[in-house]
Amino acid sequence: MRYVSTRNRSDTATLSDAILRGIAPNGGLYVPAHLPEVYLSDFGGAEGLVPVGRVLLEPFFAGDRLEAALPDLCDDALRYPAPLKQVTEGTSVLELFHGPTAAFKDYGARFLAGALSRLITPGGSGITVLVATSGDTGGAVAAACHDVPGLRVVVLYPRGRISARQEKQLTTWGGRVTAVAVHGDFDDCQRLAKEAFADDALAAEVGLTSANSINVGRLLPQMVYYADASLHYLREEGVAPGFIVPSGNLGNAVACLWAQRCGAPIREVVLATNANATIPEFLATGRWRPRPSVPTLASAMDVGDPSNVTRLVALYGGWPQLRRRLRALAVDDAEIERQIRRGPERWGEIWDPHTATAVAVRERMENPDWILVATAHAAKFESVVEPLIGGPVPVPPALAEVIARDGTAEEIEPLLSELRPILRRGAPA
Numbered sequence: 281m282r283y284v285s286t287r288n289r290s291d292t293a294t295l296s297d298a299i300l301r302g303i304a305p306n307g308g309l310y311v312p313a314h315l316p317e318v319y320l321s322d323f324g325g326a327e328g329l330v331p332v333g334r335v336l337l338e339p340f341f342a343g344d345r346l347e348a349a350l351p352d353l354c355d356d357a358l359r360y361p362a363p364l365k366q367v368t369e370g371t372s373v374l375e376l377f378h379g380p381t382a383a384f385k386d387y388g389a390r391f392l393a394g395a396l397s398r399l400i401t402p403g404g405s406g407i408t409v410l411v412a413t414s415g416d417t418g419g420a421v422a423a424a425c426h427d428v429p430g431l432r433v434v435v436l437y438p439r440g441r442i443s444a445r446q447e448k449q450l451t452t453w454g455g456r457v458t459a460v461a462v463h464g465d466f467d468d469c470q471r472l473a474k475e476a477f478a479d480d481a482l483a484a485e486v487g488l489t490s491a492n493s494i495n496v497g498r499l500l501p502q503m504v505y506y507a508d509a510s511l512h513y514l515r516e517e518g519v520a521p522g523f524i525v526p527s528g529n530l531g532n533a534v535a536c537l538w539a540q541r542c543g544a545p546i547r548e549v550v551l552a553t554n555a556n557a558t559i560p561e562f563l564a565t566g567r568w569r570p571r572p573s574v575p576t577l578a579s580a581m582d583v584g585d586p587s588n589v590t591r592l593v594a595l596y597g598g599w600p601q602l603r604r605r606l607r608a609l610a611v612d613d614a615e616i617e618r619q620i621r622r623g624p625e626r627w628g629e630i631w632d633p634h635t636a637t638a639v640a641v642r643e644r645m646e647n648p649d650w651i652l653v654a655t656a657h658a659a660k661f662e663s664v665v666e667p668l669i670g671g672p673v674p675v676p677p678a679l680a681e682v683i684a685r686d687g688t689a690e691e692i693e694p695l696l697s698e699l700r701p702i703l704r705r706g707a708p709a
């Protein structure tokens with residue numbers, strides 16, 4: 281399988297190169313040159329993420345130097361359970377928050393970490409994964425890489441501007457993970473990371489790599505839970521389900537649509553956004569108007585210029601085709617609060633603010649057979665959720681373990697001269 285840039289189909293790469301580069305040289309995003317058709321019979325009744333992943337992803341790895349590693353990558357990254365739970369007649373929830381940082385990003389980050397560690401040049405100095413985070417991504421990447429040989433992680437986050445639990449998820453991994461509290465805001469962190477990547481000598485010396493969510497190595501494994509859940513639903517209920525996907529940068533949505541195109545029994549896909557409504561407006565009007573993001577309660581979805589839209593357009597060919605196959609609906613903060621508040625009584629569930637957008641969209645649908653994608657556990661966002669439900673949110677064991685540990689971080693001014701020595705320091709073997 282070759283991978284092509286969304287900006288220029290003749291700019292191709294192997295899977296390994298697409299993963300190592302992250303973004304194509306011309307600024308486009310890598311997508312599979314074609315989406316292989318996988319037939320229901322190919323799964324032979326396989327159930328669960330690991331067996332389904334091994335079958336579904338095989339053609340995407342064919343001919344690549346990672347091909348032989350695929351079964352191990354699946355065993356390792358797809359071992360967190362993704363239960364499909366019926367909550368009412370006609371509505372089920374796909375829980376993607378049973379990994380170490382209690383959000384769906386754990387699957388993609390762990391898969392990418394495993395892939396990168398197998399692409400390290402023997403005898404080289406290893407790979408340094410540099411990530412700037414406003415909260416969620418950094419935790420998933422740190423958790424995913426902290427025990428992977430040959431990798432080290434440097435996470436930049438804005439000091440005092442992330443939640444206490446998010447900070448624990450960055451600062452408690454030890455050895456291979458260096459958490460850096462930057463005196464500044466998220467934009468300063470991002471600018472600093474960009475400056476480091478732009479310093480060619482530094483980047484080469486420390487083997488700098490990005491684990492950004494636009495990396496195709498994060499999207500491929502995310503297809504697997506959609507395929508597995510839809511196969512399961514079809515087997516149990518006799519019909520193909522629709523998915524409602526809480527969306528920000530649209531990575532999770534693209535993975536769902538790729539799984540559908542490959543033949544997973546998915547009736548339709550509806551995106552739920554927060555008040556950052558760039559995508560719903562684009563689908564409605566055909567005008568692409570990116571804008572600065574506005575802060576909402578579903579903060580991991582605060583994206584005003586979702587970069588993966590180029591992959592959506594590449595998949596369908598253009599807006600007229602796209603609008604016939606995909607719907608997107610925006611949900612404001614008042615509606616998010618309302619859905620969290622009534623969650624326990626109406627559904628018997630405590631929703632996190634991101635999942636609550638999917639719940640709100642479900643309430644607008646008349647037909648049955650919907651799967652709501654639960655992207656995070658409510659205990660991650662307890663400061664939003666607890667006042668609304670008037671009580672504590674039970675903390676899942678993996679998260680409780682992280683919260684109980686002591687964290688350490690280095691503090692720097694947002695200057696490359698302060699970051700450089702930290703990057704140079706090297707990782708423990």
Ligand SMILES: *Cc1c(COP(=O)(O)O)cnc(C)c1O
Binds near residue numbers: 528
């Ligand atoms: C990252 C994230 C999202 C948005 O996912 P995209 O792939 O960027 O659309 C939704 N919910 C949670 C909890 C997240 O961390």
